[in-house]
Amino acid sequence: xxxxxxxxxxxxxxxxxxxxxxxxxxxxxxxxxxxxxxxxxxxxxxxxxxxxxxxxxxxxxxxxxxxxxxxxxxxxxxxxxxxxxxxxxxxxxxxxxxxxxxxxxxxxxxxxxxxxxxxxxxxxxxxxxxxxxxxxxxxxxxxxxxxxxxxxxxxxxxxxxxxxxxxxxxxxxxxxxxxxxxxxxxxxxxx
Amino acid sequence: xxxxxxxxxxxxxxxxxxxxxxxxxxxxxxxxxxxxxxxxxxxxxxxxxxxxxxxxxxxxxxxxxxxxxxxxxxxxxxxxxxxxxxxxxxxxxxxxxxxxxxxxxx
Numbered sequence: 001x002x003x004x005x006x007x008x009x010x011x012x013x014x015x016x017x018x019x020x021x022x023x024x025x026x027x028x029x030x031x032x033x034x035x036x037x038x039x040x041x042x043x044x045x046x047x048x049x050x051x052x053x054x055x056x057x058x059x060x061x062x063x064x065x066x067x068x069x070x071x072x073x074x075x076x077x078x079x080x081x082x083x084x085x086x087x088x089x090x091x092x093x094x095x096x097x098x099x100x101x102x103x104x105x106x107x108x109x110x111x112x113x114x115x116x117x118x119x120x121x122x123x124x125x126x127x128x129x130x131x132x133x134x135x136x137x138x139x140x141x142x143x144x145x146x147x148x149x150x151x152x153x154x155x156x157x158x159x160x161x162x163x164x165x166x167x168x169x170x171x172x173x174x175x176x177x178x179x180x181x182x183x184x185x186x187x188x189x190x191x
Numbered sequence: 192x193x194x195x196x197x198x199x200x201x202x203x204x205x206x207x208x209x210x211x212x213x214x215x216x217x218x219x220x221x222x223x224x225x226x227x228x229x230x231x232x233x234x235x236x237x238x239x240x241x242x243x244x245x246x247x248x249x250x251x252x253x254x255x256x257x258x259x260x261x262x263x264x265x266x267x268x269x270x271x272x273x274x275x276x277x278x279x280x281x282x283x284x285x286x287x288x289x290x291x292x293x294x295x296x297x
Contacts, residue, residue, distance in 0.1 A: 023228060026228050027225060027228075030224055030225065038220075042214060055216060055220060055224070059227075059228065060227055116211075117214055118214045120211075126207050129204065130208070149208040149209055150208050177205065180205060181205065184201040188201060
């Protein structure tokens with residue numbers, strides 16, 4: 001059933017419906033892809049409220065910009081791309097706001113907004129530490145790592161989303177893991 | 192031994208994200224998205240009017256400023272001409288008085 005729906009969303013008629021701003025087509029799109037968008041936002045932002053707000057922005061952006069969708073990639077890739085861009089915008093806005101804050105250093109170290117319901121209770125502490133260091137990675141490394149680890153996408157799919165080559169994605173994930181290993185080793189040594 | 196233990200901890204932490212459970216988005220958020228889409232993706236506030244008010248206020252301020260500047264300039268000019276004419280009258284009176292004195296003395 002799910003595959004059937006997926007095939008339907010990739011069909012030319014469905015995309016044409018979206019391009020003509022048909023509310024019914026959008027309802028189907030939101031219904032099918034809302035969990036995908038929400039989970040990616042959650043893994044990127046690690047906060048339920050921010051993930052929900054960003055999810056809304058993502059669908060409104062898709063609604064407004066679907067006419068520019070050239071159909072060179074799949075609709076799923078297009079949605080992933082918009083979601084990542086919106087998450088980055090959100091992080092940039094947050095950073096700009098915090099630039100003049102008094103507790104900036106403390107917040108960077110402890111991430112008080114951390115709220116990820118998808119993490120199993122026994123892994124909570126470890127996940128918080130890992131996300132703290134993931135957030136310190138450059139955006140491209142973070143994106144490649146999060147997509148590979150949480151969305152279980154192939155290197156080819158990630159390359160399509162990030163508009164780069166498969167080799168570049170491999171290199172980004174390799175560097176992300178190397179940097180994370182370095183930071184985590186340093187952290188565990190001080191514990 | 193210590194390094195081995197740390198290495199193990201690091202590897203375990205690195206692979207933790209794969210165990211994350213998928214979450215369902217809030218149905219209320221879904222409704223909000225649909226409501227926004229029904230409004231053609233527009234925000235609730237009617238921005239059109241606020242923009243009109245903003246620009247008309249700006250125009251009003253510019254006009255008021257212009258009026259004040261023109262008024263100030265005109266007043267200044269009038270004052271200056273007043274001063275000039277007073278000085279001229281005084282001078283005339285002085286010359287008349289001088290001439291009168293000279294005439295009496297003569």
